[in-house]
Amino acid sequence: MSCKMRIEHLKQSICNGNEEIAKNSELLSKSKRYNQDLYIRSQRHQEKKEKIQRRNHKLSAVVEKRNKDLKSRHAELASLRRSHILELTSVIFPLGEVRNVTRDPADVSFENDNAMTSSTVSKLAEARRTTYLSGRWVCDDHNGDTSISIAGPWITLPNNGDYSAYYNWVEEKKTTPGPEMEYNNPAYTISAALCYATQLVNTLSHILNVNLPRKLYNSEFCGENLNRWKFNRAVNKLNSNILYLCFSQHVDLDLLHPLHTLRNLMYLVSPDSENLGRSGPFEISADLEDSMEFVDPSGAGESDESGGEHISDEETDLGTDWENLPSPKFCDIPSQPLEMQESESTMMSQPIASSSAGGMISSAAASVTSWFKAYTGHR
Known part of the structure; x- marks a missing residue:
């Protein structure tokens, strides 16, 4: 009896083992099929990866070629702009430095006062060659010793940016009018030089494709005699536009001065400038922009010289990309109080x-x- 039971148990164990083997075989086949599917998918993904890599390689080659073409076109454009600017400044608006034959006031004072020591003379000479710039005193080697000519040696501007002779002549003409004041007129030379400089700056902005921050017409200095506030305001615009062009052409900032109108132009259009005619982004020096306070008419001189004149919307500088819109007229909305x-x-x-x-x-x-x-x- 015990042997038959053992046999039955063995048969049952064999059946259970066969069922377990069948289940394991089925799981194994499923795992093989799943692995096969994963392998096929991995092959497809590998093909896609290789295809994407080949496409990226082609695109990178195309982009590199386009960048080379763009750089070559920029170089050609810069060369063409450079040639046009050099031709413009050599034929129509030549710029040159004219040495003023004047004696140093320190030397004159030394001759007049024999008691003055050499140290005092040297201090006076040093004071003449210093300028207050960006919150500090800096040395200025071109402080009144030279003038810069434009469109001819007879049309010059003071190199140190001192245009007081213009509005001094205007004020003197108001008090003592006469024909002699018309002949001995330094305002004509200064206004002519500033007018030519404005024309040159506007032409350079067109050639270099640079939008100027201040709107200044070519005829700004050609009309009637400007008072001190209007004149300083127009000169401030011109100097700001010149500095902006210098920034766009990567002129050395150590060479620039916010008051040197024509000298900054000389540095801008100099044949030795490697970046003349360039295109692309640039940075603006905040120190030089802040130094424009020297010719900023918003100080105390505004109330004295402007005489309460109204500034029209056309004179307001909002940039060349802005459009002046009329002021909206608001109407009163009727309302009844709520109690x-x-x-x-x-x-x-x-x-x-x-x-x-x-x-x-x-x-x-x-x-x-x-x-x-x-x-x-x-x-």
Whole structure:
């Protein structure tokens, strides 16, 4: 009896083992099929990866070629701009340095006062060659010793940016008019030089494709005699535009000065400038921009010279990319006061009948009032 039971148990164990083997075989086949699918998918992904890599390689080659073409075109454009600018400044607007034959005031004072020591003379000479720039005193080797000519040696500007002879002549002409004042007129030379400089700057901005930050017409200095405030304001615009062009062409900042109008132009259009005609982004020096306060007419001179003159919208500088729009005319919206009285049990509101919005507010207030009355009535 025990042998038959053992045999039955062995048969049952064999059956269970066969079932377990069948299940494991089925799981193994499923795993093989899943692995096969994963392998096929990995092959497809590998093909896609290789295809993407080949495409990226082709695109990088195309981009590199386009960049080379762009750089070559920029170089050609810069060379063409450079040739046009050099031709412009050599034929139409030649710029040159003219040495002023003047004696140093320190030397004159030394001859007049024999008691003056050599140290005092040297200090006076050093003071003449210093300028207050960006919150500090800096050495200025070109402080009144030379002039810069434009469009001819007879049209010059003081190198140190001192244009006081212009408005001094204008004020003197107002007090003592006469024909002699027309002949001995330094304002004509200064206004002519500034007019030519304005024309040159506007032409350079067109050639270099640079939008100037200040709007300045070519005829700004050609019209009637400007008072001190208007003149300083126009010179401030011109100097700002020149500095902006110098920044765009990567002129050495150590060479620039916010008051040296034509000298900054000389550095800009110099044949030795390697970046003349370039294109691309550039940075603006905040120190030089802040130093424009020397010719900023917004100081105390504005109230004295402007005489309460009105500045039109066309004179307001908002940049060349802005459009001046007329001021909107606002009309008074009629409204009716809302009277509310609060008490322990009632709240009354007077609706606003002037607009649809007022009607909505009044209806909401009436709803709240009725609800509040019903609530207090139940209590």
